[in-house]
């Protein structure tokens with residue numbers, strides 16, 4: 001498959017992301033300040049840079065774990081299913097958990113993961129997404145914390161890919177096709 005030519009226009013700078021993460025971490029700290037240890041769960045692969053910056057800004061005892069989920073349609077956009085491709089290494093019953101996602105788009109992925117992990121009876125469970133595209137929502141779900149609400153644009157960078165490219169950009173940019 002040949003890739004359509006495109007350029008990436010900066011939408012959210014690295015500096016703005018860093019400032020927002022500082023503010024979010026103050027709120028997360030307030031919520032979990034009495035925790036014994038917070039299990040920070042990154043959803044692979046898009047959250048890998050966000051979770052790295054988040055845990056380094058968070059002045060709490062943390063454990064880092066990863067979960068990989070894949071959402072796919074069965075031909076109908078509305079009948080999305082979410083599969084777990086890689087589960088957590090550790091049990092979370094009775095523990096404090098923060099789930100970290102790159103983008104909430106239709107909402108299927110994060111709402112599914114949150115209900116799955118809730119069924120394992122954590123003591124406290126919260127979710128955070130760097131980006132939220134409310135215009136695209138198909139299920140009634142909102143992360144407990146959101147970095148930025150963005151319009152319905154396809155974005156890349158800061159961990160987020162387009163066909164497995166552009167994850168290594170330091171900023172969030174929107175894809176603009178040039179053909």
Ligand code: IMP
Pocket residue numbers: 046071101102103104105106107108109110153154155156160161162
């Ligand atoms: P949803 O909320 O289940 O629709 O899916 C969210 C997932 O779709 C995210 O974790 C991303 O992997 C992917 N996604 C949604 N919007 C974008 C985008 O603009 N660029 C790249 N990936 C996206």
Ligand code: MG
Pocket residue numbers: 043044045046102103
């Ligand atoms: Mg993803």
